[in-house]
Amino acid sequence: MNQNNSPSQLTVTLPRGTLDLTYQSNPNLDNRYDITDLLDFAQRINPKRAFLFVSKVLGRHIPVAPSVMRRAFSELAGLIPDGLPEPILVIGMAETAVGLSAGVHQVLQSRYPNALLLNSTRHAINHADAKLLTTFSEDHSHASHHLIYQSDDEHIQQAILNTRTLIMVDDEASTGNTCKNVVHALQAAGLNQLEQVHLATLVDWSLDSGAEIQDAKGIQFFRQHLLAGSWQWSDAPNPKAISMPSLDTTAAGSEPILPTGNWGRQPTFDSASGLGNYLADFWDRFSRKFGESSELPKRILVLGSNEFVWLPFLLAEHLEQQTSLQDSEHRVCFSALTRSPIAMGCAISERLSFRDNYGLGMTNFVYNVAPSAWDLIVLCIETPNDSVDALWQNLDNVLIVSPEPSF
Template sequence: MSQYIHLTAGILKIDLHKSDLSLDYLLGFASRINPKRGYLFVSKVLGKHIPCKPSIMRGIYNRLAALLPKVSDPVIFIGMAETATGLGAGVADSFVKLTAYGDVVFQHTTRHKLSAAEWVCFDEIHSHAPSHILYQPLPALWQQFLKAKTLVLVDDEISTGRTLTQLGRELIGKLPNIGSVILLSIVNWLSATQKQAIQESFARAVSFINLLEGTFSFIPNVGFKPVLPKKVKRLQPTLQARQDIGRRGMNMREALIIKGPYPKRHNVSVVGTGEFLFQPFLWAESLEKEGFNVLFQSTTRSPIQVGDSIGASLCFKDEYKEGIDHYLHNPPCGREIIIAYELAKLAANHNLPEQIGGSIWGVNG
């Protein structure tokens, strides 16, 4: 049976084909401030635009990891910035914890310019901030990449598959031993025809792992004319950003674990910033295990219309001094707030702590 979602930007029609968890459990919906794509599937379990308990996020990681077939290692997980920087690392982490695989490496694409050689660079068609860069892995991990037999490409949602296919084909051309490719996501909107085309394009074994499958169509509201954000600037000269948290790869059995500040109140929100998600998530998860009532969420480059699943939104300039608007959707209220930065000095560039009264957790490194 079709489901109709009425948004400010138009009407989504959704037909589900498979669902391990309900549509309502996994997704909310909102309107993009983007003429290329007026709708947005807003994950309730990602810890991005909607605050989420770390235990629920870990449950999603475990479910997806458990669905992965027996594969040949070394296994490479690649997460797409910015939403799958945390998801990809989380699933890779759960995969290591749930299995006997020891040779598992994770890396994510980034929007940032680093002092490292670019490996793959491409654009995401419908994104407000299109440039993706995958940097040359750290020297200590290079042999694992070259020997890798299984490539797992991770995104929170797959609608056309074009971006992941483009990335996968680029990587296969550089990693000669890849024998199988897995496209892993929370939600998959690909038709059977689209899946077949992707399988044929890789010319090797391809599988799809997800928790919900279906198809959708969108009827735009011609009267919806959002005020568009200023055009995103291209990447600035080299930024001072960490290279040991996923942008150049990390061995999941040796992943950096960073302890954050201990909360003073029972109800606490941990806020990751931009691509810095996995380490703050691990700290939030540990606090929840100690008995704190913890919610996790993170800032984003994505402008979203307030309404539907977005109750409120804050806008501020990025912490890297690129002059780019960032957002915190559904900001915390009535909770102690801890804002995590990958480098302590970045907090001085950010007025988010002033806007929400949060304390700063800046990592030294």
């Protein structure tokens, strides 16, 4: 921990270049984070940007205890001030920050019970009532196109259009351009009463870009973060060319997306509305596979899939709380499948690749997961049971949880 909060510096050497960082923790936090508490580093398989900040508290590329994730959600939400103009819209960035935004929103609702949650998505929704609100681009991403859906509830949709405070949640901000793109897209879609925009991130590297972001007339711009700073990238001499797989699609796949409740892909007040049924379904599947009297194994990994991470996280949190009542030897962690291609090395010690379960014909990955290191892997999907790759189907320690009945 950096207790005196003076700026620190770090140089990270990756195969394609060098990343020079200057950073400091947020002085408004009782628990001040050092960069090693929050981040590791890896190389993207992406010609747009060669490096990746790999979060240690997000449960995306590094398995992490749900309690660690919950603390980060709560501390970030706690930095958002009281007395904000309402209506309030919390918006999260797919796919990495979908769970983070729901976590921040859930904590905020103790102070702002009418705050709405809405996440961007890269999955087209195929039902008649689903209508697009807007789209935007995340310029440096491996999958730059995002969709934002409106509500089919007239009251909720009017609250969206009347939004006065926008809280944009992301894992990190590296230039501020994505925030600017989102604000402009929402204004063009009819959110013309915006007064404040709060960029809430685990780590904010965009402090030098503030003037560029704050170009929307009449809107006040604020930042909340656990750690902030700036970065400078220097290419290595004669780096090898990178061929990135084709991942930039918002099309619907051949597998149906089954109902799991509304956790933010469309606007919602209650992102956990489907949790009771989800927990009951897990326990039913667990007892069928292992027997009704079976105790939870010692080492459990819960995996969300792409954007479907919030209910799986709440399941992991439930299991962590259950096992903590038994003994201290139990370990529950959370991580997720992703379409993001990352090179081996540095923060990435393990990489599994497999066919995506949405039927998009693309490769998905999971990082830093050796299946044999876990007694039970709970793979949570929003598509049919048999949509997952044979890699998962053939592992005896994997329990697939899907909205489709098990038989």
